[in-house]
Amino acid sequence: MSYLRPNFRHPDLKTNEIGYTKADYEGGLSTLCAGCGHDSIGASILQACFELSIEPHRVAKLSGIGCSSKTPAYFLGASHGFNSVHGRMPSVATGANLANRDLIYLGVSGDGDTASIGMGQFAHVVRRNLNMVYVVMNNGCYGLTKGQDSATADKGSASKKGAPNPYEGIDLCEMAIQLGAGFVARSFSGDKQQLTPLIKAAMSHQGFALIDVVSPCVTFNNNAASTKSYDFVREHSEATGTFDFVPMKDEIITQYNAGDTEEVTLHDGSVVHLHKMSKELKLNDRSSAMHEIERYKSKGQILTGLLYLDPLTPDTHELLGTTDKALNSLTETQLCPGNAALQSINESFR
């Protein structure tokens, strides 16, 4: 019986710039079904944090309810974590971020958690452009409650025991673009080569970054009639291009062909290169992104990769003009300046 992972690791594991190995980013052993796409996404998050040399204690993982929302228990065991109620992860993330803007906020949610019960919260956290990475592990069903169709299930798709879905599926990427997100991407749990650099870029982006990751539910929604199965996604997805993420500190050595490659410098100085397949796509043009997503959809295909990127959107703190320090670094007198300060504020409104 093994619900325990052995303690031994590969003896020659690489260390990153801060001296950690991948093992330092591990969490508990997953209790999800064997083969669940969510576990692969967790492995990509772990890999991205390792490669970015992020100190685990600088990350806060936030999630709602669902198989997807359980996954933060399985990676970054040394990071902060908050498993909130169903669909309410965005408010908890907002509160945490307002209190301590210095952490890296990683929201992990499901398609049910986001597009059904959490739809209102999702819409507003995007609008506020909260500085966070929001990962949706999108399996088109409510895995945890035994596979009912979710609101992202494509019209006509059927789960293992279900009938074809009569409703239009919600496209979270299109919504996020429409609501003002600065970083929007779609990926597939079975394609770590694409997913890991996307997560790294999303973590380096200042403002709201959505990655909608199609993630097959092996138990309830990996059947032939489902459009979120391993086979379907592999056969029907097309990437916007191959993708490179070059951290700020690394020199750019590859020569890129102008025209096919779009290059964007992020807020922290790192650079994203997209070697485009689809010439039509312009990275910081909302209507181009929407158009391309729909164009592929009409062909029965899923467009993956980076879809939209505007590195210069003002985040919540900037919009609200909050203090530029984490609240825990302020002194008591700074936090409670006293009656005189209150009076002067009141006075200013008279």
Next chain:
Amino acid sequence: MKPTDINNPEYFHKVVDCQYACPAHTPVPQYIRLIAEQRYSEAYMLNWESNVFPGVLGRTCDRPCEPACRRGRVEEDPVAICRLKRVAADFKDDIHSQLPTIPAQKNGKRVALIGGGPASLTVARDLAPLGYEIDLYDDQKAGGGFMRSQIPSFRLPESVLNEEVNYILDMGITTHFNHHVKSLKSIVDKQYDAIFVGTGAPRGRDLSKLPGREEADDNIHIGIDWLANVAFEHTSKIGKKVLVLGGGNTAMDCCRTARRLGGEDVRVVVRSPQSEMKASHWEIEDTLHEDIPIFENHTPKEFVVDNGKLVGMHFEKVKAVYDEAGKRSLVPTGEDLVFMECDDVLMAIGQENAFPWIERDIGVDFGQWDMPIVDETTFQSTLKSVFFGGDAAFGPKNVITAVAHGHQAAISIDLYCQGESVNHRPAPGVNLISQKMGFHEWTYDNAVSNDERFIVPLADKEAALKNRKMEVELGFDVQQAFDEAQRCLNCDVQTVFTDDKCIECDACADVCPTDCISFVGNGEEDDLRTRLSAPSHNLEQDLYVSDALKTGRVMVKDENVCLHCGLCAERCPTTAWDMQKFFYSVTKAGQSCAE
């Protein structure tokens, strides 16, 4: 790379590092599991089948399996494979009923064995149950060869040796002890159907040219002759100050024996640096534990004699210098000669073969260094009816190698006597069976123990040094044996991959604690090794490569540090991975013929 052919038994055989390294290919993990289950007799018999002397080897084996043990690649120390073998021998029940029955009706073939060491005894063990009539000639008073005359009783009690030698001699072997064979021709003339020469490497090297050698002869002893004299109780004392020359295991046995026969200031003096001594590191440890200092980088120059009696030796100090190819030479440092006082000197500087008793005109050809020409697979000499094995075949090695030779020679002798070609070797017996019992349940204990290697408890030193026959190592008790057995990673339970079941979900690659599994585009081995999830530098360990999967990639598993924990198989949604027990046994004489 081409997809790995797991139907080739050698592929999985190599994954079982210990068994692969064992000259007799003892199924180590299988017997270790039996020990953990307290099925000691079964563990013993499994050993006995392969290596014939589990009780002896569990105390004295050179253990080539341990440096090979996978556990040593994921942590400090390998599993104490050897000492677990002893546990099986110590705790077994009476196993007489499980020994092979010897047919009353013989097969009409007569075989002579010359020398009564482990090689000859193994031949006897394998051939007697097939109905051969066997005559064994040895110049000692009892069987066992060097196991009796050389390996001291404080490492190997006589009772243990007698028991295992007698299992074989009691198979109706006709023994001719105290019989030194002076002429091979005389044996050939006795019309045996086949003759096996297992006479070992009985001649100890001397320093006959060193000044003072002759004058001091009374107090200078050849190590192996001296040990034999002690074993057969012709010698029972030695001087207080003893110098032991040499850095191999014989030197270690000489000095430790000297400590028990009255040596108070016993020193080992060796030419090379201590780190390059030939002795096993555990024998060096035991030596140091008995307060015997080792003087490294000292080359013997002279036996110093006063009034016709040995009083000491002169040594030249040297240092090791290595050329570009890494070849070592010992260069004098130019310091003054070092004088060490002594009453006796024991020389343990090497052993040689010697075949003065084999006539050079009877068809057994000799080659380089006056060694007989022997086929490395069949052990046949140029005289077709004469076979060699053990130290006599290719120079001094160890007991387990002699046993492995014995098995192979027995196969040849059987084939030869049955009129078949000796090159018609039987294939190994193999078996691969799924161990799955449930979602997270396997027939084997797949959890990986975190314990460090357990140390075998020792007898009280003072008492041990007073009694040459008192065994120093006490052996593991039942609990220690269980805990040590749990350290075994069950490398014979193989990860078996079925490519057309894989949906490339990555679950196995993600869960694997030691990053063994990768899904990548195929390539040549050198290139593949640079693109795997974890560094892949151990070229001695194979890559297990699948056929192309749906995405065109291949599954590549680096066998190097797989813990055989089964997590990949537990996480695989489609049972593309399965844990299957691989049993490999070397086929013995008479068991089957190659197809």
